[in-house]
Amino acid sequence: MAESSDPIISVHDLTIAFGPKVIQQNVSFDLKRGSIFAVMGGSGCGKSTLLKSMIGLLRPASGQILVEGEDYWAQNQRRRTELNHRFGVLFQSAALWSSMTVGENVALPMEMFTPLRPDVIRRLVELKLGFVGMEHAVDLMPSEISGGMRKRAGLARAIALDPDILFFDEPSAGLDPITSARLDDLILTLRDGLGATIVIVSHELPSLFKIADDGIFLDAKTHTPIAHGAPRDLRDHSTIPEVMAFMNREATVQDASATKGETHG
Numbered sequence: 206m207a208e209s210s211d212p213i214i215s216v217h218d219l220t221i222a223f224g225p226k227v228i229q230q231n232v233s234f235d236l237k238r239g240s241i242f243a244v245m246g247g248s249g250c251g252k253s254t255l256l257k258s259m260i261g262l263l264r265p266a267s268g269q270i271l272v273e274g275e276d277y278w279a280q281n282q283r284r285r286t287e288l289n290h291r292f293g294v295l296f297q298s299a300a301l302w303s304s305m306t307v308g309e310n311v312a313l314p315m316e317m318f319t320p321l322r323p324d325v326i327r328r329l330v331e332l333k334l335g336f337v338g339m340e341h342a343v344d345l346m347p348s349e350i351s352g353g354m355r356k357r358a359g360l361a362r363a364i365a366l367d368p369d370i371l372f373f374d375e376p377s378a379g380l381d382p383i384t385s386a387r388l389d390d391l392i393l394t395l396r397d398g399l400g401a402t403i404v405i406v407s408h409e410l411p412s413l414f415k416i417a418d419d420g421i422f423l424d425a426k427t428h429t430p431i432a433h434g435a436p437r438d439l440r441d442h443s444t445i446p447e448v449m450a451f452m453n454r455e456a457t458v459q460d461a462s463a464t465k466g467e468t469h470g
């Protein structure tokens with residue numbers, strides 16, 4: 206892990222849009238090296254879309270994403286692909302190839318992007334699966350393992366190329382609370398053990414309070430971030446009604462217009 210205090214990624218005045226439909230604008234934040242950064246906000250506010258623009262799947266309408274000072278979207282495709290090797294991604298579904306064993310899934314990025322010999326790859330696959338406690342599942346098919354195990358296998362694949370920045374989109378979706386808590390511990394281990402920097406999109410507030418030390422809150426109504434900070438700090442100290450309601454799981458936003466809208470009998 207580099208010792209520099211410079212941000213590993215800086216997002217500057219980003220606008221993300223689908224054609225004329227602006228999803229979020231004026232998005233700016235620094236991703237501190239070694240942090241676990243939460244992208245928060247209600248359904249449809251643009252969390253996954255922001256993630257997509259950070260991992261190279263969606264070109265922003267304007268603004269910059271600097272990866273250690275290098276303007277990601279100003280690079281040609283070849284350079285962007287090189288930068289992508291620094292990124293590990295785990296989507297909600299874990300997205301394992303169903304026709305390949307767990308081990309083959311983890312091996313795939315190494316086969317595609319490294320010149321390593323098959324026996325070396327096999328050893329590395331065992332190491333990666335060992336890291337997530339899945340070494341016994343190397344020869345199983347994805348259909349033979351549970352949802353939590355699939356997530357862990359997806360994690361092993363996400364770290365196949367030793368990325369230093371990991372992106373997780375709803376990693377605990379569909380998991381029971383205990384499996385979800387174990388995944389939190391694994392994410393902390395990835396940060397502390399491998400020195401990775403992690404960006405996480407999640408609605409799981411207990412998980413965010415436990416693991417995230419920074420974040421951004423995207424507002425669906427105004428299409429712009431309305432708060433920055435660690436989820437637990439936003440929960441305890443934010444005075445913004447939308448943020449307070451979200452962080453404290455309140456069904457209604459406590460503001461003047463909401464109170465006015467209440468009817469009694």
Ligand SMILES: Nc1ncnc2c1ncn2[C@@H]1O[C@H](COP(=O)(O)OP(=O)(O)OP(=O)(O)O)[C@@H](O)[C@H]1O
Pocket residue numbers: 223228246247248249250251252253254255
């Ligand atoms: N390919 C697309 N074309 C047009 N609009 C899209 C596309 N993908 C997503 N959107 C829209 O962009 C907005 C943001 O979607 P996104 O999936 O990023 O939200 P989210 O905050 O991740 O939501 P959730 O928490 O429900 O997963 C939504 O209004 C969605 O309908």
